[in-house]
Amino acid sequence: MAIEVVPSTDLDTDIAAYQADGFRLDIIFPADSPRVAELSHGDEAVRLELPDSADPASGGRHSVVVTRGGIWGEGRAGMYYRDLIPDRQGGQYIASHIRIAEPGPVPDYVHHHDIAFQMIFCRRGRVEVVYEDQGPSFWMEPGDCVLQPPHIRHRVLNSDDGLEVVEIAGPAEHPTFVEHEIELPTDFYRPDRVFGGQRFSFDRANETSWQQSEFDGWSQRVTGILDATGGTANVRVLRCGKGAPDIAVTQENALCLLFVLEGEAVLRVSGDEHHLTLDDAAAIPRGLAWSLASPTGAELLQVTVREDTT
Numbered sequence: 001m002a003i004e005v006v007p008s009t010d011l012d013t014d015i016a017a018y019q020a021d022g023f024r025l026d027i028i029f030p031a032d033s034p035r036v037a038e039l040s041h042g043d044e045a046v047r048l049e050l051p052d053s054a055d056p057a058s059g060g061r062h063s064v065v066v067t068r069g070g071i072w073g074e075g076r077a078g079m080y081y082r083d084l085i086p087d088r089q090g091g092q093y094i095a096s097h098i099r100i101a102e103p104g105p106v107p108d109y110v111h112h113h114d115i116a117f118q119m120i121f122c123r124r125g126r127v128e129v130v131y132e133d134q135g136p137s138f139w140m141e142p143g144d145c146v147l148q149p150p151h152i153r154h155r156v157l158n159s160d161d162g163l164e165v166v167e168i169a170g171p172a173e174h175p176t177f178v179e180h181e182i183e184l185p186t187d188f189y190r191p192d193r194v195f196g197g198q199r200f201s202f203d204r205a206n207e208t209s210w211q212q213s214e215f216d217g218w219s220q221r222v223t224g225i226l227d228a229t230g231g232t233a234n235v236r237v238l239r240c241g242k243g244a245p246d247i248a249v250t251q252e253n254a255l256c257l258l259f260v261l262e263g264e265a266v267l268r269v270s271g272d273e274h275h276l277t278l279d280d281a282a283a284i285p286r287g288l289a290w291s292l293a294s295p296t297g298a299e300l301l302q303v304t305v306r307e308d309t310t
C-alpha cells in the first residue's frame with residue numbers, strides 16, 4: 001500500500017478531519033509531542049507530518065542533565081508532558097513527567113509501543129489501566145510502578161486526584177501503534193507471558209517493604225523490574241536515613257535517572273554541585289563518578305538501564 005505524505009500544520013485537527021472521512025489512526029509518534037501520524041482507509045493511506053524542527057536527540061551524551069521546572073506541553077491522548085531528559089542521551093532514552101489535571105475518562109485507545117524498555121511510576125493521584133493478558137483493569141496509586149514490555153497492548157482508562165506519573169522509555173523516539181483487533185481486557189490471564197524478552201511487572205508500594213540498600217544508612221524499596229527484564233533495568237526508591245553518609249558511585253549503566261520524590265538532595269558530578277528539590281530530575285550517562293547527599297532524608301526514584309536501546 002502506497003502512503004501519501006501530507007504536510008500538516010496542526011496534527012490534531014488534520015487527524016480529526018481524516019477520521020471524519022472514515023480513516024483510522026494506525027501510528028503516531030513521538031508520544032510527548034506528536035509530529036507524525038499514519039492513517040488508513042481501505043487501500044488508502046496517508047502520513048501526516050509536521051515541519052521538521054531541531055532534533056532533541058542530537059545533544060551530547062557525556063554530561064549530566066539536571067531538570068528543574070520546565071514547560072508542560074500537550075502530547076498524545078490529551079496528556080501533558082514535562083521533558084526530563086531534553087538531550088535524549090544521544091537518542092537512547094526519553095523521560096517524561098506526565099500529568100492529567102482533570103479527573104475522569106482518558107481519551108486513550110488500545111495501543112502498543114515499539115520499545116526496548118518502558119516503565120511508569122505513579123507520582124501523584126491515581127490512574128486506571130488495563131494490560132494484555134494481565135487480568136482486569138486496576139488502579140495505580142502513588143508509589144506504584146509497572147514495567148510495560150515491548151508491544152504489550154494496553155490502555156489508560158481513567159484518572160483521578162490530579163494524576164502525575166514518571167515514564168522512562170528507550171529508544172527516545174519510538175512509534176505508538178493503534179490496536180484495531182485486540183480488545184482489553186483479554187480473555188486470558190497469563191502473568192508469565194513473555195513480550196520481547198520481558199514480562200509485565202506491577203509493584204504496589206503499600207505491599208513492598210523497605211530494606212537495607214548497598215549504601216550505608218540508605219534504605220530501598222525495590223520493584224520486580226530487575227527480574228522481569230532479565231537484569232537489563234532496575235527501578236527502586238532510595239531513602240536516606242538520618243546522618244547517612246553520602247552515596248558514592250561510578251556510573252557503569254547506560255542510563256541512571258534520579259527523580260526527587262520527597263525532601264532535598266545534593267548531587268555532585270564532575271566537580272559540579274546540583275541542589276535537587278521536589279520533582280527535580282538528574283540523568284547521568286555512563287562513565288561519570290557521582291555522589292549524593294541528603295540532609296533532609298530525601299526519597300528518590302532511581303532508574304538504571306544497563307545497555308543502550310538503539
